[in-house]
Amino acid sequence: MHYFEFGKRDATIYSGGTTASINTGLDEILEINKDVNNNGSVGNVSRILIDFDISYISQSIVDGKMPSTTKFYLNLFDATSEEVEAEQPLHIYMVSGSWKQGTGKLDHDPTTDDGVSYQYRDHEAKTPWITGSVLTDGGAWFTASYASGQEYGVSASYDLTFDKKDVRADVTDLVKNWVYSSSIYPNNGFIVKREDSGSYGNNHQTASFDYNDGQEGDSSRLGDLKYFSRETHTIYPPKLEAEWDDSSWSTGSLSALASTDLENLKVYFKNLRPEYKEKSIVKFRVVGRELYPSSSFSATPGELTIKYLPSASAYYSVRDAETEEVIVPFGSGSKISCDTTGNFFRVQMNGFQAERNYRFCVKVVSGSGTSSEEINYFDDNFEFRVTR
Secondary structure (H helix, E strand, C coil), rough: CCEEEECEEEEEEECCCCCCCCCCCCCEEECCCCCEECCCEEEEEEEEEEEECCHHHHHHHHHHHCCCCCCCEEEECCCCCCCCCCEEEEEEECCCCCCCCCCCCCCCCCCCCCCCCCEEECCCCCCCCCCCCCCCCCCCEEECCCCCCCCCCCCEEEEECCCCEEEECCCCHHHHHHHCCCCCCCCEEEEECCCCCCCCCCCCCCCCCCCCHHHHHHCCCEEEEEEEEECCCCCCCCCCEEEEECCCCCCCEECCCCCCHHHCEEEEECCCCCCCCCCCCCEEEEEEEECCCCCCHHHHCHHHCCCCCCCEEEEEEEECCCCCCEEEEHHHHHEEECCCCEEEEEEEEECCCCCEEEEEEEEECCCCCCCCCEEEEEEEEEEEEEEE
16 A cells, blocks of 8 residues: 655755855755855755655554554655766755745745745744754754664665656655654654765764765765755655555455466456545455456356456556656555455555546566566556546
8 A cells, every 4th residue: 555645845945155044935846956166165055854744644553554564755756957966875864853934935036034944944033953053054853863772763865876866765764753753753854965974973963064075065066956846836746655565365265367377367447437536545456367268167157257366466556647657656565455356456546646647557477486487567548537
C-alpha cells in the first residue's frame, strides 16, 4: 500500500548579503544552489525547508492501519535543474525549531520578509534560529542523537546523478523520530541541502555554514537544483510517501496458474470503473488466465475458471496516463494479494491529482530466484480517472 501527504508549507532560504532576509514562501520553485565567483569564493548558498502534516500517519500507526515497518520517502520533482554535476549527494535533516512560511517571492521588489529567511525562523518577528546565535546559521537541525539510546538516525541522504534528478529519498528514520519521539523531535519539517563539513556534527541542534569547506563552501560548481514547490501549478508538488506491504494470501480451493500458463497469460481487471473519488480506498480485482486453456469436460468452461497468480511474485504499478510519471512503483508496497475469490489489491486514491487519468500496469514474475526467472508486463489500457 502507498499513502501520500502533500507538502503543507515550504520555502527556499538564501545566504547572500542581499537575499539573507528574503522570504520565498510563495515561490513555485524550490532551489538548492551556490553562486561561485570568478576567484573561487562562494557568494550565495540556498537550502530548502519543507514540512508535511503527519498526524494521519501517526494515528494510523497507533491504530495499526500502518505497520511499524512502514517506509517513508521524500519525493521532490525536478523543475529544469541546470548544469548539474554528474554525481552529488543531497542531505536531509529534521529542522529543530518552528518556522513561518511567509508570503514572499524571490523577485519581490521591495522584498517581502514576513516569514522564514536565512537569518531568521520568522524574519518579521526577528526570531533567530537559535537563541543568541549569529544571523548566518541558515536554519537549525538535529545532527546527532539527542536522547540516549536513540533508536533511529537523524539524517538521510540521496545520491543524484546527471540523468536522475528527481528525488525519492528514504527518510524513514526521520519520520519515525517524529512519530515515536515527538517530545524530543517535534515535527518542524525537513531541511534539504548540500553538505558542509566545517561545524557539521559538533552540535546536536545546529550546524552553521562554513564557507571554507564541504560542497557548500568549496569552489566546485555543482549546478542549480530546482524542484517544484507546493505552490506549483503543475502535477508535481512535493510528497511524503508511506509504503508498506499490506498483501495477504489465502487461496481457498482455487488452483494456481501453472508455469506453462504464465508463458501465455492474459491479465485483465474485473469491473474496473472509469472514475473513482480522490479520497476513496478501492479494492481492485485482477485476473490472470491462460490464453489457450486445455479442453476438458467440466461444468465451468476453462476460460472462466479463476486461477491465481504466483504468490509474492505479482505486482501492480500506477502511471499518469498522459505524462507516464510513475505514481506507485513496483515494489513491496504494491504486491498483489489473493483470497478465495481471486487476486486483488487496494489503492488509496489520496496520492493522485484529481481530474486526471491514470493507468495500471501489472508485473508477473515466474520462476522467481531461479536461473529460468521470467518477468512479464501487462499494460493493456487499464485506465481510470480520479475525480473530486
